[in-house]
Amino acid sequence: MDSRKILIVDDNADIRLGMHLRLKANQYETFFAADAFSGVAEARKHRPDLIILDLGLPAGDGFTVMERLKQIPFLAVIPVIVVSARDGLGNQKRAYEAGAKAFLQKPVNDAELLAVIRQALGEPAGTKKPTLLDQGSV
Amino acid sequence: MTEPTRRTSELTAYLSHELRNSLACIQQFGNILIDGLAGELSGEQREYVCIMLQNASKIRKVLDSALDGTPDPV
Numbered sequence: 013m014d015s016r017k018i019l020i021v022d023d024n025a026d027i028r029l030g031m032h033l034r035l036k037a038n039q040y041e042t043f044f045a046a047d048a049f050s051g052v053a054e055a056r057k058h059r060p061d062l063i064i065l066d067l068g069l070p071a072g073d074g075f076t077v078m079e080r081l082k083q084i085p086f087l088a089v090i091p092v093i094v095v096s097a098r099d100g101l102g103n104q105k106r107a108y109e110a111g112a113k114a115f116l117q118k119p120v121n122d123a124e125l126l127a128v129i130r131q132a133l134g135e136p137a138g139t140k141k142p143t144l145l146d147q148g149s150v
Numbered sequence: 151m152t153e154p155t156r157r158t159s160e161l162t163a164y165l166s167h168e169l170r171n172s173l174a175c176i177q178q179f180g181n182i183l184i185d186g187l188a189g190e191l192s193g194e195q196r197e198y199v200c201i202m203l204q205n206a207s208k209i210r211k212v213l214d215s216a217l218d219g220t221p222d223p224v
Contacts, residue, residue, distance in 0.1 A: 030178030037187050097170035119174035
């Protein structure tokens with residue numbers, strides 16, 4: 013079976029690399045964008061199965077991206093998971109209203125992120141071994 | 151909201167945002183090392199990365215309790 017494709021839209025290169033390594037280890041294929049404009053362009057180009065979206069982005073923001081995705085029928089159906097360092101008070105509600113499947117605040121727990129991805133993709137619960145941090149032993 | 155209050159609020163939100171992003175990277179790559187995604191670690195190396203992650207976790211708790219509920223920096 014082909015790998016599911018995930019587009020990571022985040023202006024922080026280290027975050028993109030870290031997510032790529034984690035997702036690659038879980039058999040996902042990743043693509044990247046570092047700003048709102050490229051986020052929509054890369055989504056058009058690769059037609060990912062899921063988008064991980066930061067909110068604070070150059071050339072717009074995550075809400076702008078979700079708004080643009082909604083206007084393009086074949087992109088409007090892609091599940092979006094918002095992963096942001098912004099506070100969750102107003103942004104979480106706004107993200108859900110904009111169509112996000114989930115809102116996670118950075119720093120994100122790897123096991124939680126993978127569980128949310130699998131749920132959004134309709135995949136069975138994973139067998140990924142939790143990190144020591146996830147198990148609370150660290 | 152008075153000007154000094156607004157500026158303090160913006161500064162707090164900015165710090166929260168930047169610290170969360172940096173902390174996310176520390177935790178992300180620490181877990182990548184622990185999970186052996188960049189090669190297996192020796193016992194000693196593993197112990198040191200665990201110490202790093204423990205302390206990152208403490209910082210997160212401090213952040214959550216001290217800085218949550220602040221407005222956005224943008």
